[in-house]
Amino acid sequence: MENVTPISLWIPAAIVVAGIVLGLLADALRRRAAGAGIIAASLMAAFAVCGWTGLTLTPAPLLDVTFVSGGVLSVAASVVYLIAALSVLSGWKQVASTHRGVTIAAITAFSALGIHVLISSLDLLTTILVLETIAIAGYALVSAAGGRRADEAALRYFVQGGVATGFTLLGLAVLYGVFGSTNYLDLYNALDGGSRVAALGMVLILSAFAFKLGAAPFHTWAPDVYEVTEPSTAAFLASAPKIGALMALLMVFPAGLFNAQRFPSGTTAIAVVAAASIVIGNLGGLRQSSLTRMLGYSGVAQVGYGLIGLVSGVIGYEETAIFAVTYALGVAAAFFAVAAIRERRPQWDGSISGLAGLAAEAPVLAASMVVAVLSLTGIPLFVGFWGKLLVFTSAISAGLTWLAVVGVLGSVVSFGYYGKVLIAMYAPGTTSPGEISEPSGSGVSSASVVAVIAALLVVVGGAGPLITGISEVLRLFTL
Amino acid sequence: MGVLFPVLLPLVGVIVVVLFGRGDRSRSRLLASIFALATFIVTLYLAVALHDGGPDALRWGIEAAIPGTGFVMLAVDGLSLPLVILTGFLTCLAILSSWEVGESPTAHHALLLGLEAAVMAVFLADNLILFYVAWEAVLIPMFFLISVWGHENRRAAALKFFIYTFAGSALMLIGIIVLARSVQTLTIVGGVGTADPASQSLVFWLLAAGLLVKVPVVPLHTWLPDAHVEAPTAGSIMLAGVLLKMGGYGLLRVALPAAPEAFSAAAPVLAVLGGIGIVYGAVLALGQSDLKRLVAYSSVAHMGFMLLAISAGTSAGIGAAMLIMVSHGLVSGLSFFLVGAVYQRTHTREIARFGGLGSKIPVFGGVFVFAALASLGLPGLSGFPGELLSVLEGFSRFGWWIAPVGVGVVLAAAYNLYAVRAVAHGTLAPEWTDIADLSTRERIIAAAFIVPIVFLGLWPATVLSLTDPVSKVLALTMGGGQ
Numbered sequence: 001m002e003n004v005t006p007i008s009l010w011i012p013a014a015i016v017v018a019g020i021v022l023g024l025l026a027d028a029l030r031r032r033a034a035g036a037g038i039i040a041a042s043l044m045a046a047f048a049v050c051g052w053t054g055l056t057l058t059p060a061p062l063l064d065v066t067f068v069s070g071g072v073l074s075v076a077a078s079v080v081y082l083i084a085a086l087s088v089l090s091g092w093k094q095v096a097s098t099h100r101g102v103t104i105a106a107i108t109a110f111s112a113l114g115i116h117v118l119i120s121s122l123d124l125l126t127t128i129l130v131l132e133t134i135a136i137a138g139y140a141l142v143s144a145a146g147g148r149r150a151d152e153a154a155l156r157y158f159v160q161g162g163v164a165t166g167f168t169l170l171g172l173a174v175l176y177g178v179f180g181s182t183n184y185l186d187l188y189n190a191l192d193g194g195s196r197v198a199a200l201g202m203v204l205i206l207s208a209f210a211f212k213l214g215a216a217p218f219h220t221w222a223p224d225v226y227e228v229t230e231p232s233t234a235a236f237l238a239s240a241p242k243i244g245a246l247m248a249l250l251m252v253f254p255a256g257l258f259n260a261q262r263f264p265s266g267t268t269a270i271a272v273v274a275a276a277s278i279v280i281g282n283l284g285g286l287r288q289s290s291l292t293r294m295l296g297y298s299g300v301a302q303v304g305y306g307l308i309g310l311v312s313g314v315i316g317y318e319e320t321a322i323f324a325v326t327y328a329l330g331v332a333a334a335f336f337a338v339a340a341i342r343e344r345r346p347q348w349d350g351s352i353s354g355l356a357g358l359a360a361e362a363p364v365l366a367a368s369m370v371v372a373v374l375s376l377t378g379i380p381l382f383v384g385f386w387g388k389l390l391v392f393t394s395a396i397s398a399g400l401t402w403l404a405v406v407g408v409l410g411s412v413v414s415f416g417y418y419g420k421v422l423i424a425m426y427a428p429g430t431t432s433p434g435e436i437s438e439p440s441g442s443g444v445s446s447a448s449v450v451a452v453i454a455a456l457l458v459v460v461g462g463a464g465p466l467i468t469g470i471s472e473v474l475r476l477f478t479l
Numbered sequence: 480m481g482v483l484f485p486v487l488l489p490l491v492g493v494i495v496v497v498l499f500g501r502g503d504r505s506r507s508r509l510l511a512s513i514f515a516l517a518t519f520i521v522t523l524y525l526a527v528a529l530h531d532g533g534p535d536a537l538r539w540g541i542e543a544a545i546p547g548t549g550f551v552m553l554a555v556d557g558l559s560l561p562l563v564i565l566t567g568f569l570t571c572l573a574i575l576s577s578w579e580v581g582e583s584p585t586a587h588h589a590l591l592l593g594l595e596a597a598v599m600a601v602f603l604a605d606n607l608i609l610f611y612v613a614w615e616a617v618l619i620p621m622f623f624l625i626s627v628w629g630h631e632n633r634r635a636a637a638l639k640f641f642i643y644t645f646a647g648s649a650l651m652l653i654g655i656i657v658l659a660r661s662v663q664t665l666t667i668v669g670g671v672g673t674a675d676p677a678s679q680s681l682v683f684w685l686l687a688a689g690l691l692v693k694v695p696v697v698p699l700h701t702w703l704p705d706a707h708v709e710a711p712t713a714g715s716i717m718l719a720g721v722l723l724k725m726g727g728y729g730l731l732r733v734a735l736p737a738a739p740e741a742f743s744a745a746a747p748v749l750a751v752l753g754g755i756g757i758v759y760g761a762v763l764a765l766g767q768s769d770l771k772r773l774v775a776y777s778s779v780a781h782m783g784f785m786l787l788a789i790s791a792g793t794s795a796g797i798g799a800a801m802l803i804m805v806s807h808g809l810v811s812g813l814s815f816f817l818v819g820a821v822y823q824r825t826h827t828r829e830i831a832r833f834g835g836l837g838s839k840i841p842v843f844g845g846v847f848v849f850a851a852l853a854s855l856g857l858p859g860l861s862g863f864p865g866e867l868l869s870v871l872e873g874f875s876r877f878g879w880w881i882a883p884v885g886v887g888v889v890l891a892a893a894y895n896l897y898a899v900r901a902v903a904h905g906t907l908a909p910e911w912t913d914i915a916d917l918s919t920r921e922r923i924i925a926a927a928f929i930v931p932i933v934f935l936g937l938w939p940a941t942v943l944s945l946t947d948p949v950s951k952v953l954a955l956t957m958g959g960g961q
Contacts, residue, residue, distance in 0.1 A: 374619065379615050379616075379618070379619065380611065380612035380613075380615045380616055381612065381615075381616050381619070385612070385615075389608075389652070389656075392652070392653065392656060393656050393660075396653065396656050396657055396660060397660060401653065401657070404653055404656070405650070405653060408649035408650060408652060408653055409646070409649065411645075411649055412642060412645050412646040412649050415638075415641060415642055415645055416638075416642060419622075419637075419638050419641055419642070420638075422622070422623075422626070423626055423634045423637065423638060426623065426626055426627050427634065466609070466612065
């Protein structure tokens with residue numbers, strides 16, 4: 001076991017770094033399709049390695065407890081790599097033909113790698129460094145969409161992110177200055193619940209994470225960013241960093257550094273943030289007419305559900321991880337479907353009502369969107385159900401029934417906007433048959449293939465546990 | 480193993496219809512009806528197996544690594560069997576009555592089969608999680624059946640239907656989780672564990688939130704008329720005939736055994752809700768100008784009788800509730816079929832515009848009068864024994880408090896006879912002079928409804944003998960009589 005453990009972090013990291021370097025090299029030689037292909041292939045390879053190590057290895061610390069990898073952590077990382085690979089493939093039309101496209105692919109891969117390190121980090125300094133790496137990659141991905149609105153959104157994202165970074169660094173300085181270490185284990189032993197300084201550090205770091213997650217009240221960047229970013233890129237931005245941030249929070253909060261026994265106020269704070277995110281996200285989502293903006297607000301609410309798992313403490317560990325992964329798959333599937341729709345209907349204004357007639361025009365694509373949306377609602381048979389079921393169960397186990405009730409009622413409200421998407425797609429189209437523009441490019445586009453693949457993952461993940469039993473799912477995530 | 484097929488066959492049917500029926504109406508409906516019929520035959524086989532006591536056919540499950548965590552676990556007993564047979568039967572007739580569906584027939588029939596599979600899974604689930612999964616899965620095909628094939632306001636009605644029932648069932652999910660944590664087991668048919676006394680009333684009311692929306696009881700019923708009216712004929716038949724039964728079934732199968740003390744304490748509340756449903760549903764039915772809406776509100780009244788019967792908490796009351804559910808499935812199915820048939824000919828459901836149809840299309844008129852009589856509970860037809868027992872059991876438990884229910888009985892006669900007079904009798908409106916009578920296909924459907932309605936009216940013991948062993952156990956759990 002000892003000698004194979006490093007495989008779970010170093011090997012996939014090396015593969016992705018090599019893929020990025022070779023891909024950019026190929027791009028410099030104007031072999032763009034090859035470059036993008038190399039990057040996508042390296043991400044798929046990293047997915048395979050992480051998936052395999054996740055299923056076979058129990059988590060073990062590396063480099064004297066600076067990193068931990070294997071088990072649930074590798075499973076989560078494998079999903080991150082998978083979504084990154086699908087994101088590159090979904091935007092293939094642009095990725096494989098332009099310089100900017102290959103750069104986007106490279107940044108996506110780099111960000112995925114950062115998230116993997118974030119998930120594995122057991123050191124506050126490393127955590128903060130990779131959080132910044134991911135954030136900077138995020139700013140680049142947003143502005144890569146081009147146009148003034150994208151620049152504006154990226155700038156707002158950047159400025160708000162800068163404030164969060166400031167909080168984080170201050171928190172780091174406080175903790176390091178007083179307790180003399182950045183390592184989680186050392187800090188865990190040194191921290192004292194009565195200490196005001198420790199509580200200050202906790203508040204600072206918690207607000208930084210809330211920003212990264214897009215949790216209320218630090219959520220205002222999310223809808224803008226999701227709306228203007230290229231949908232194939234947004235699929236990655238909306239899903240993978242949330243897996244990373246939630247998993248990293250699991251290391252820091254209730255069970256970890258600032259554990260619930262010593263810092264009950266931290267648990268209360270997260271519970272309030274969770275409830276606020278659910279309420280604000282769902283009510284905000286109801287008012288949106290733009291599909292991607294709506295997904296932005298719904299993302300705020302979904303983070304709230306994830307935080308429910310988090311406040312449940314030790315009981316909620318696996319549950320939170322499963323929720324993060326199931327949400328990521330659902331929202332990525334939704335954005336991949338958006339990417340395919342955008343490619344099919346270049347004139348589409350992005351509004352929900354503009355989806356009218358889609359089901360008649362492209363039934364398989366519409367069905368993929370149905371699957372994604374029902375999964376996000378948390379309807380059984382789709383993977384999102386298991387995530388919600390488990391976080392609500394963990395909340396009830398932890399005696400937080402009220403939070404579970406807020407969560408389920410939020411899910412009900414969410415169908416108010418998710419359902420509108422279904423209704424719109426199956427409504428008759430407004431354009432007469434002659435006006436429908438033929439999809440550009442012949443045959444099936446890569447974007448729609450990716451949308452269908454993502455939807456199939458959501459269905460298999462949703463229906464599979466019915467046959468294998470939930471214990472099999474839990475086994476994947478046992479730390 | 481046999482118990483797997485009522486769920487599996489329709490699912491296979493969905494795939495077969497989608498793959499081989501694509502865009503071809505006659506092939507889709509033929510394939511769909513073959514699968515629906517095969518499923519119905521399997522449900523009859525289950526009845527034989529139950530009678531012979533063959534345990535192998537009655538249970539099925541995939542064992543997971545940890546016992547009790549496998550999710551696909553199915554079982555059938557006397558409480559679920561009548562509803563399983565009803566579901567199989569009504570699905571056949573729903574497909575047959577949407578024989579001429581115009582828009583995307585392949586998808587329509589596939590959704591109907593998918594709906595059947597989900598409903599079967601609700602009735603057969605032997606696991607609380609599977610029960611909930613199936614419960615929610617029912618919403619998906621129904622949502623699309625209403626929103627794509629429905630009438631004018633179908634989209635708003637579909638959304639309202641989904642959100643209302645989802646709101647209830649989301650709370651039910653919390654109830655299930657609290658219950659499962661309290662009893663540490665997920666099995667259903669072998670007996671849901673009893674929650675600890677302290678959390679019983681929480682568990683009961685959380686579960687009831689989902690179940691009572693589905694029944695529906697009066698303050699929570701407002702999704703029903705919209706959904707029923709806007710749904711296509713097959714959707715209305717399934718909605719009224721089968722989906723409403725999930726509420727009553729859930730009360731008996733899960734809520735009652737899980738929280739017997741809370742159930743006893745809540746019984747007067749349930750009885751009042753039932754009584755309100757009986758009277759208020761009948762009053763509203765009487766006030767409708769839309770024929771389909773009238774039938775929809777009559778469901779509220781009938782389900783009120785069902786709830787009253789359950790609240791009595793006796794073995795006979797539970798048997799009566801089952802009898803009412805089966806009977807209402809048949810009678811409301813027939814009524815919605817007739818409304819659909821007349822709508823197809825006239826493109827209106829406005830009662831005032833009909834009149835004298837009985838003289839012009841006598842077969843339709845005759846069946847319509849029959850349906851109205853069955854609905855008002857004429858002795859000799861299936862509605863009578865269940866509702867009589869319901870009132871008797873209610874009286875023995877609550878005494879004269881249930882007297883207002885008598886008003887509901889009179890009103891039921893009033894709105895049904897009003898419908899008969901307005902639609903079948905009177906003078907023929909000039910606009911319907913060249914209207915056609917029921918076709919051979921439609922006569923077969925009508926006959927298929929009429930035969931069991933008469934049969935159950937004469938031999939209600941057919942259902943009661945099935946439910947008796949289970950309802951005795953349930954009544955004992957409550958400490959009720961007999």
